[in-house]
Amino acid sequence: MVNVKTNITLDFLRISNLLNRYGAKMVSEVGLNSIQQWVILRTIIEREDISIGELKEEMLVTKQNMTGMINRLQQSNLVTLFQDSEDKRRTRVKITEEGIGVYEQLKSLRNEFNDQTYHIYNDQEVLVLSDLLNRLVEHLKEK
Numbered sequence: 001m002v003n004v005k006t007n008i009t010l011d012f013l014r015i016s017n018l019l020n021r022y023g024a025k026m027v028s029e030v031g032l033n034s035i036q037q038w039v040i041l042r043t044i045i046e047r048e049d050i051s052i053g054e055l056k057e058e059m060l061v062t063k064q065n066m067t068g069m070i071n072r073l074q075q076s077n078l079v080t081l082f083q084d085s086e087d088k089r090r091t092r093v094k095i096t097e098e099g100i101g102v103y104e105q106l107k108s109l110r111n112e113f114n115d116q117t118y119h120i121y122n123d124q125e126v127l128v129l130s131d132l133l134n135r136l137v138e139h140l141k142e143k
Helices: 002-029 035-047 052-059 063-075 097-118 123-142
Strands: 049-051 079-083 091-095
Touching (some): 035 079, 035 091, 049 052, 052 063
Antiparallel strands (some): 079 091
């Protein structure tokens, strides 16, 4: 069983490298600099607006890294920053119309990629895989 677990970990590393390669190609096609910018845009769209601190927690990066990524997105007019109405010390982030447009382009590329990638699984297998991976992510975040 030790070898199986080691192989799974190594497979995750290979998958990560492959996904980074494909993801980098997709984001460059729409003018983004990194996959992290894509994840940030998606998170903001899902939450409508979010604080930089909440984004930092979601992305598992330092506040300094998050601030730099957000500033680059703001300079590209993809997000806007504003002060939290309840806590003036907190800065919130909202996506702009231009940011939504970039995200929609990425969504199309992502959907094509997902169709090509996951066609080897049936719907039930995709749901099981999603559940297993989410559980592993949550477990690793606790450590």
